[in-house]
Amino acid sequence: MKDILWLIKKTLRTTFRKKGNILLYLVAPIGAILIALLAYGGQTTDMKFGVINHDAGNMAEETIAFLGSIDHFKTVEISDNDVSKAVTSREMDGVITFQEGYTEGLLKGEPDAVHLTSIKGDQVTAFVKSYLYQYIDHLATLGMAADGNADLFNKMYEDYQQSEFQLTTTTLTDASTNKNLTISAIGFLIMIMMMSAATLSEIILAEKENRTYFRLLSTPITARKYIISNIIVNMIVMFIQVTITLMLLTYVFHIDLNIPFGKAFIVMAIFSVISVGVSLVLVAFSNSRGAFSALMNLVIMPTVMLSGCFWPVEVMPEVVQKISKFLPQRWTLDTLEALQAGSTFSSLYLNLCILFAFAIAFFLIAIYKFSRNNDTKSFI
């Protein structure tokens, strides 16, 4: 154990002696928060939805007017053609489509001709959805009572409008924005963690290339102890990054994570293990640093993007969403989102099991490959 500590001390010393490393390992997490703030911080006041109206009757316009009355909420009429532009430019938070027969449906008490798509994630639009559907439900109840009689329905609707229907949405908006900001910051953090872990594991390959690795093996240090020391250094850096990010979010930027700090830390700690496991697998399958960086570029960035670390998975095609189910980054974000929505650890035990399974799988693959490498090269 003493010798492992000796190795750890040396690796930490040489690692943090380089300014570039300090930048990557300690400053980048702050960058992650700043980027997330840029993406979501400005939205506390205004939320913009595109509205597509195909309804022949008058109720769609009434509904739009109702939505417009909500604080910090704006609607813009758009056409079908504008939808893809709205999604890609991320100018809007979502799109609400009223299909033909919306009014008729309400009159019959069967409101199914309305559709809400969120662009910036369910967290942002959840409260809009809840208000919209609540409102539509009321109308549908009126429609049911009027039993398809349009005049009666209109009369009842006027009465309904007279009644008090005050909305205070500010607090709700804040919560959803904070939730989003947290997830977004952690999405970037995930990328930074994976990059950092890979760079730290690369030290193993660097030491093989400059032959100090073999010199180490001529001392009482075993290959296993050496790898363990590298893993511990890596875990230390991962934990520092997670702590920096969560602490800054909570105590400096005063953003409510909507998850207890400890729980968020535990989930990210499990992801730390996964991310170290991934980099060990990459190292095990590379026979040079060149091969390693190629492999790293091939694996890390694409999976980070596919799993929705930079934007909500919902905006990606179905197929990609299905692929993301095989990625640990997705499951990590998923677990955090579920915790934000109020789930408990015990109800998320499947999620946690899957995350652990990822971690174990990566470590087993790395260990298997390392031992095979040693056999073929005949190095002990």
Place this chain on the structure above:
Amino acid sequence: MNILEIKHLTKKFGDFIAVDDMSLTVGEGEIFGFLGSNGAGKSTTINMISGLLRKNNGSIKMLGKETNKHPIFIKKHIGLVPQELAIYEDLTAYENVSFFAGLYGLRGEKLRSRTIEALEFVGLAEKHKSYPKSFSGGMKRRLNIACAIAHQPKLIIMDEPTVGIDPQSRKYILQSVQKLNEMGCTIIYTSHYMEEVEEICTKIAIIDHGKIIADGTKEQLKSLITDSKLIYIDVKDTDHVDIDAIKAIPGVANVTLAENTIQIHTELGANNLNQIISYFIENKIEIRTLDEKEPNLETVFLTLTGRTLRDA
């Protein structure tokens, strides 16, 4: 007492046999030289002794213990100076030595004093705060050595420590080896420089194609070839020298060409000097000087392998 006993050691890389049924013993207090050309199998042997490479066959015993059964014990008593530099560019000279010594369990004041001693020993004490990138090739080689001696091992193994360095550093290193030996260390020294091995080693094993073709003291090795000698003939122009024609002269065992010098390796009692000289006269090749040499390790190597160390 024998510090190292190797019996029937064999190493294969695929079908290629790099070390072939090698047996040797190194006694305590010796400077044991492994002499052999590039690719002879010196590093492979050393890597097996220091536990870096698995052997296919045979046994290696150090201090009476089987190396693969007690790897940690063995490694504690060895200081390996690898053939290629293995030092950290991002640690200072002091930190490099101190880091490696620490791996052998040294801490605190003892670690500090041993580190400084090792740096003084290789003449780098004044540069202890510098990073190796500011070092010359010879200084890096010396640091490479310092990293292997601070823990005061019983056996120091040096794998071609003088390759590619200036004559001054080379001299310094050779003197250090002798000094370490006087201080009680046993040393295995590998080289393909015959002069170095001849100068410092108390015992020598000549290795070729993974086999020990001769071993013993310098005198023992030379006595192997009391029946032959070397004739050096310096000529103006070697263009018209026909090596095969000289080889055809009775008693001539081998002929090699190096620049303007022809080395003729011949039996001692052959009395063929006249014939050799007349070859040159008949072919109108001007002889500038003619020299006869006492047998040395070069002659021994040549006799045993039919090649010189350099062209092997």
